[in-house]
Amino acid sequence: MSHPILETRDLTVRFGGHVAVDHISCTFRTGELTAIVGPNGAGKTTYFNLISGQIPASEGSVILNGRDISRQSVAQRTHNGIGRAFQLTNLFPNLNVLENVRLVVQSKAGRGFNMLSMASSHDDLTIPALEILERVRLTDQADQIVSELSHGDQRKLEVALLIALDPLVYMFDEPTAGMSVDEAPVVLDLIADLKHRKDRSILLVEHKMDVIRTLADRIIVLHNGALAADGDPAEVIASDVVQEAYMGKELTNV
Amino acid sequence: MLTKLLSGDMPRSPLLALILIAILIGLAFAPFLFPGVRSIDTAARICVFIVLVASYDLMLGYGGIVSFAHTMFFGLGAYGVALASTHMGRGFDALFVGALSGALLAALLAFVIGLFSLRVRAIFFAMITLAVASAVAVLVSQLSGLTGGEDGLSYKIPRELGPAFKFADGSLFGVKMNGKLLKYYLIFGSCLALFLLMLRIVHSPFGRVLLAIRENDFRAEAIGYRVVHYRVAATCLSAFIAALAGALYAIWLRYVGPDTSLSMEIMIDILLMVVIGGMGTMYGAVIGATLFILAQNYLQNLMGSAASAVEGLPLLPDLLNPDRWLLWLGVLFILSVYFFPTGIVGRLRSGK
Numbered sequence: 099m100s101h102p103i104l105e106t107r108d109l110t111v112r113f114g115g116h117v118a119v120d121h122i123s124c125t126f127r128t129g130e131l132t133a134i135v136g137p138n139g140a141g142k143t144t145y146f147n148l149i150s151g152q153i154p155a156s157e158g159s160v161i162l163n164g165r166d167i168s169r170q171s172v173a174q175r176t177h178n179g180i181g182r183a184f185q186l187t188n189l190f191p192n193l194n195v196l197e198n199v200r201l202v203v204q205s206k207a208g209r210g211f212n213m214l215s216m217a218s219s220h221d222d223l224t225i226p227a228l229e230i231l232e233r234v235r236l237t238d239q240a241d242q243i244v245s246e247l248s249h250g251d252q253r254k255l256e257v258a259l260l261i262a263l264d265p266l267v268y269m270f271d272e273p274t275a276g277m278s279v280d281e282a283p284v285v286l287d288l289i290a291d292l293k294h295r296k297d298r299s300i301l302l303v304e305h306k307m308d309v310i311r312t313l314a315d316r317i318i319v320l321h322n323g324a325l326a327a328d329g330d331p332a333e334v335i336a337s338d339v340v341q342e343a344y345m346g347k348e349l350t351n352v
Numbered sequence: 353m354l355t356k357l358l359s360g361d362m363p364r365s366p367l368l369a370l371i372l373i374a375i376l377i378g379l380a381f382a383p384f385l386f387p388g389v390r391s392i393d394t395a396a397r398i399c400v401f402i403v404l405v406a407s408y409d410l411m412l413g414y415g416g417i418v419s420f421a422h423t424m425f426f427g428l429g430a431y432g433v434a435l436a437s438t439h440m441g442r443g444f445d446a447l448f449v450g451a452l453s454g455a456l457l458a459a460l461l462a463f464v465i466g467l468f469s470l471r472v473r474a475i476f477f478a479m480i481t482l483a484v485a486s487a488v489a490v491l492v493s494q495l496s497g498l499t500g501g502e503d504g505l506s507y508k509i510p511r512e513l514g515p516a517f518k519f520a521d522g523s524l525f526g527v528k529m530n531g532k533l534l535k536y537y538l539i540f541g542s543c544l545a546l547f548l549l550m551l552r553i554v555h556s557p558f559g560r561v562l563l564a565i566r567e568n569d570f571r572a573e574a575i576g577y578r579v580v581h582y583r584v585a586a587t588c589l590s591a592f593i594a595a596l597a598g599a600l601y602a603i604w605l606r607y608v609g610p611d612t613s614l615s616m617e618i619m620i621d622i623l624l625m626v627v628i629g630g631m632g633t634m635y636g637a638v639i640g641a642t643l644f645i646l647a648q649n650y651l652q653n654l655m656g657s658a659a660s661a662v663e664g665l666p667l668l669p670d671l672l673n674p675d676r677w678l679l680w681l682g683v684l685f686i687l688s689v690y691f692f693p694t695g696i697v698g699r700l701r702s703g704k
Contacts, residue, residue, distance in 0.1 A: 150574065176576035188574075190567040201564050204557050205576040211585070213558040216359050220557065263575060 103128045103299045104180075104267050108158035109148055118144045120323040121158065126267065129296040131289075133310045133331070134303045135340070136320035142303045143185055145320065146269055149301075150182045151175045162267070176205075181265030185272050185303070187252045191245040195236055195255060198244060199227040202262035227262065234258040235284055250281040257285050261292075268292060268300045274309070289313060307335070357548060359555040363635065368700040372635060375642050379540060383533055384525050394649045396536060398642050399543040400601045405625045406550050406637035407593040413632030414554050415586040416566035417470070421481035422622055424488050425462065425591040427614035429454035429598030431492070431499065434608040437507040444510050451599030455592045462591035466584035489614050504609020513538065513603070539600050546593055551634045553589070562586055566632075621648075628688050630695020639696050647684065652677045 104126040111119045119141045126132055134142050147153040149160055151172040159168040167175050190198050203223045204210060218224070231237050234254045239247060244255065257273055270289065274282040290313060292298055304310055310317065310331065317334040319327040327339045334340055355362065363369040378385065382395035404426055411417045432454020433447055440446040465484060469477040492499045499505065511517050517531035527533065553559055561582050564572045569579050602608050611617075621644065629640025652674045659672040692699040 152570075152574075171578065172573045173576050173578045176574060182574060184571075184574075188568065188571045190564050190571065192567055193563060197560065201560060201572075202575045204560070209557050210561045210577055210582065211558055213553050213556045213589075215557070216356075216552070216555055217557045217560045218360055218555070223557075259571075259575060 101128055102126070103163060104149070105161040106145075106149065106158065107161065109145070109155055109160065110157040111144060111148055111153060112156045118323050119148060122320075122323075122325050123158075124318060124325060124328065126299045126301060128266070128299050130315045131293045131300040131302060131313055132316045132318060133314035134301060134318050134320065135305070135310065136326070140320040141323040142320055143271060144323075146182065146271055146301070146303065149267075150180050150269060176263065176265070179266030180269070181260050181263040181267065182269040183256050183260040183271060183273055185275065187249075187256050189244050189252060189255060189259070192243060194241050194243055195247070196224070196227055196231065196240040198255060199230050199258055199262050200224060202259050203227050203230075206263065230258050230262045233261065233288065250277045253277050254281065254285060257288065261288065264298075266298060268298055270300070270302045270304075272303055272305065274304075274306070286313070311335075359548075359552040361551055361555055361634065363701075365700040368635065368697060371700075372638060375638055382540075383527050383536055387527060390649075392532075392536060394645060396539050396604045397601075397649075398645050399539050400597050400604065401622075401625065401641040401645055402638050403543045403546045403550075403597040403600070404594055405622055405629070405641045406547055406634050407590045407597065408622050409626050409631060409634065409637050410550055410554065410593070411586055411590040412626060413636075414559060414562040414566065415583055415590075416562075416569075417583055417587060418475075418478040419481045419587070419590075420478060420619055421462075421465070421485040422590075422594055423614055423616070423618045424481075424485040425458040425594035426598035426601070426618070427488070427492070427608075427610075428458040428461070429595030429600075430602035430608045430613040431505075431598075432457070432595070433599045433602040434505040434507055435498070437509060438505060442508040442510055447509065447599070447603060450602075451596060454599055455595040458591040458595035459588040462587045463584060466587040467580075470583045470587070471580045485616075485619070489610060489616075492614060493610055500609070502610060504607055504612070506607045509535075509603055509606055535604065539604055542600055543597075546596060547634070547638075550593065554634060558582075558585075624685055626695075628685065628692075628695060630692075630697035630699075633695065633697040633701075636695045636697040643696075647681055651681060655680065 102125045105124070107123050108121045109119060110117065110121050122145060134145070136142055144153065148155050151170060155168060159166050161167070162178055162180065167178060170178070190201065200223050203226050207223060209220070209223070228237070228240065231240055234257060236251060236254055236258065239251060244252065247255065253273065253276065260268060260270070273285050273289070277285065286309060289300065289302070292300060293313065302313065314331045316329065317327070317331050318325060319334060319340050327334050327337060363372055379395055379399060383392055386392065386395065404422070408422050411419055429451060433450035436446040436450030436453070440449065465480055466477070469480045493501050512531050513535040514531045518529060519534065520529035523529060561572070561577055564577065565579055565582055573579050598613055601613065605612060625640035625644045626636065628643060629636030629638065655672050655677055656674040659669045659674065662668040662672065688696070694702070
């Protein structure tokens, strides 16, 4: 039942002489949660940027549902089913919490060019947005301006925007970074729920090993921009490659 | 009902509400409250500039797009009416055709400029608008056979909008029931409708997308909005409405020339009005335009009487000499930016 939804073929990007992502070929399946690990600077976020389109690839392609989306803009990829939550919080700071989520619901409904009705009169956009705030426990903050929220609540909102988008491929970039121990479970439970739905593919960049052990179906390891390991979580974690790459030491055979 | 008319954007400050109501009443009854050629002229100018400034704010305050071509769009509408009235003869059809073709041309030009420059970086758009606006201004002054060059064009508008046309006998509160009164209410009504339309647009789903783009264009794109498309649409809309304001101004003046509708000076005035009133608040356009035009028209008189009041004192009469009115306008501008960095409306709404 799990079929390939996203594939990168020889995906590469160079910045000057530096190869940040080096010929990564990898397939992701629906119903699968893949953890992407690697030391800082291994190319995890850059790999994400190539998939969601913020950076154009130097070589290789991104295939979504059998279609090459490598030349598409970020917005087009979003409409086709790639969704992303960012590592550094990336919201609309002077709008309120509800408006942030409603903008996503409105984008999905394709109603951005409606000019003559009042935005606040669209209950069919507001109600789903409020439901999503309920799920991330931000209902009480709905009317607050985002820049006045605590860091943890901003992280939750970041995740809420992605949940509102409900793409075919969810990309989380360290979703719990900087969250307190009581806040992180809200987000991790949401990701677990998504996983149990079995109809979405989830890519998760994460450093916390306990999170990876409980959630991941599969781990891929990036090292110096290249794919260093790919497989079952228990095996990959136990392997030398990960132990050494992840601890940031030089690989012994280099 | 009122909430719907204002698209849910209540003034949210008693003082602001009071000022807006005062301006609305002042403009709605201007011919009766302030009889006289000059004051009615000022009122019509305020109406037109409220629309012009609000249309600029739609682009700058909501879309975050800096343009220097707004007077060009304004001028296209004005020259549209002038050329149509000259070539088609006086008539409402000429006014209609002129205004519409000017507005469509403005939107088309905005579309082309936007498509070529908005996908790159915002600063290119600002530079290109500056270049195109200068080129058009030169073109208009050179093509004197068509546009009248620096002298501009005078033309006739329908008789029904002139002082010779009486639609009722006698007068009401001492005001003659003639075509000039009708013309004022044509301008006032059209401007009110255009303003309410823009108020609706900024509070529509489209307006929210513009705000999102101004706040964070990177994320707006990532949640699925094609940023370029929205920016181009906002620019076209803004140009279209600015051209309609220009057409109304041309109907009012029965004259167009580079000084009244195309000069860079007007562009700077628009910028000042937006900043004084408050960017990103449609009501800022109302207050900015009203204050600025009143100051432009009456500061000189005020200073004249102030100068004679302090006659005999050293230095003061010289400083208050009516010829120095531009200096004082500048001082007023600097003070208002210093004390109200978010504009008058921003300041009133924050309640501090």
